[in-house]
Amino acid sequence: MALLEMRGLCKTFRTLRALDGVDIDVQAGTFHGLIGPNGSGKSTLLKAIAGDHFADRGTIVFDGRDITRATPYERARAGLSLKFQITAVLPELSVYDNVLLARQSGESLPRLLMSSSRRRLDGEIGALLERFRLIDRADDLAGELSHGQQQWLEIAMALALSPKLLLLDEPTGGMSPEERRATGRLLEPIKAHCTLIIVEHDLHFIRDICDQLTVLDQGKVLDQGDVETIQRSPKVQQVFTTRV
Known part of the structure; x- marks a missing residue:
């Protein structure tokens, strides 16, 4: 069974149909790209999954549980985490x-009130900062980081609760080519314990790290499959030649 199943998702904003009958399965332990x-x-699809807004029609099943009308908090508690495009x-x-x-x-309120978690969590926090090349900046203000480092920090924050599914909306936006390559290397190890859905305009980046791709066009699924299948798809080639 897929970790995330979406069936017939529709979302309309006044006269704009942003999602129009979207069907997607996301398998556990994979990196799934949306292009x-x-x-x-x-x-819009990422926000519908996260609960930032509700789909008008359709269903979303996450880890065997229908979360179509669940609040963002309930989805987060179920193991879903989101990093938006803007840090x-x-x-x-x-x-x-x-x-x-x-x-x-x-953490529970009693633990927070007792201030007992900081020392206990120190090892976890250090490991996350080490993984995202931020351990040497641990005591610096977050506002002093470069744009790319702030993106890495927010990914580390999104992973802090060990989610089952992480949603990333253009995580390499504004990064240098070297930072984009580094981001791919930093994300690869999380596949062992966290599934990823990623929206990204950098096709080279998303091709290099994703196992499966879903191509959307005008709110509908144009094509789905592994990277090689999508690269060969005449429908996808036409869209990216004429409309991107």
Whole structure:
């Protein structure tokens, strides 16, 4: 059974049909890419999965549970995490404290009131910062990081609660070519314990890290399959030649 199953998802904003009967399965332990022209519905689909807005019709089943009408909090507690396109770090707090607060969001109120979690979580926070090349910046303010480093910090924050599914919306936007390559290398190890859905305009980046691709166009699924299948697809080639 797929970790995430979407059937017949529709979402309309006034006269704009952003999603129009989307059917997608995402298998556990895979990196699944969403690609398509601007306005094809990619970010809308991510937000529908995360609960940032509800689909008008259709169903979303996550890890065997229907979350179609679940709140964002309920989805997060079920093991779903989202990193939006625009970074949302707390610039006046240290890099370390940004990750700590993200991790503490899953703590019980008594533990937080007793302030017992900081010392206990220190090893986890350090490991995340090490993984995303931020350990040497742990005491620096998050606002002092480069754009690429802030993106890495927010991914670390999204992973702090050990989600089953991570949603990334254009994580390499604004990065240098070297930072994009580094981001791919940094993400690869999480596949052992976390499934990934990623929206990205950099086709070279998404081709290199994803196992499966879904191509959206005008709110509909144009084609799905592994990278090689999508690269050979005449329908996809036509869309990316004429509308991207």
